[in-house]
Amino acid sequence: MTPAGVRPAIDPDLLAILVCPMTRTPLRLDAARGELVSDEAGLAYPIREGVPVLLIEAARRL
Numbered sequence: 001m002t003p004a005g006v007r008p009a010i011d012p013d014l015l016a017i018l019v020c021p022m023t024r025t026p027l028r029l030d031a032a033r034g035e036l037v038s039d040e041a042g043l044a045y046p047i048r049e050g051v052p053v054l055l056i057e058a059a060r061r062l
Contacts, residue, residue, distance in 0.1 A: 009050060010036075020045075021054050037062070 010029055018027050020038035027036040027045070035044040036052050043059035045052060 010047065010052065018052060018054070022056055035060070 015027070015029055015036075018036065019025060020027055020041050020043065022041045022043065023038060025038060025040045027038055029035075030037050030044065033044065034047045036047065036054070037044045038059075041059075042062045043056070044062055045054050045059045047053070
């Protein structure tokens with residue numbers, strides 16, 4: 001887990017190609033919460049130790 005107050009780093013080039021596995025739409029970084037958000041699906045995917053977890057079952061509903 002990311003320690004409190006530490007923003008997860010995602011390479012901008014990686015972020016540019018990541019998409020939601022459900023909708024295939026781009027994700028946006030919510031660094032404060034340590035998540036990648038799919039506004040279209042209404043899901044937030046966690047980032048654990050700098051690695052995006054793009055599993056639908058691991059996502060949090062918005």
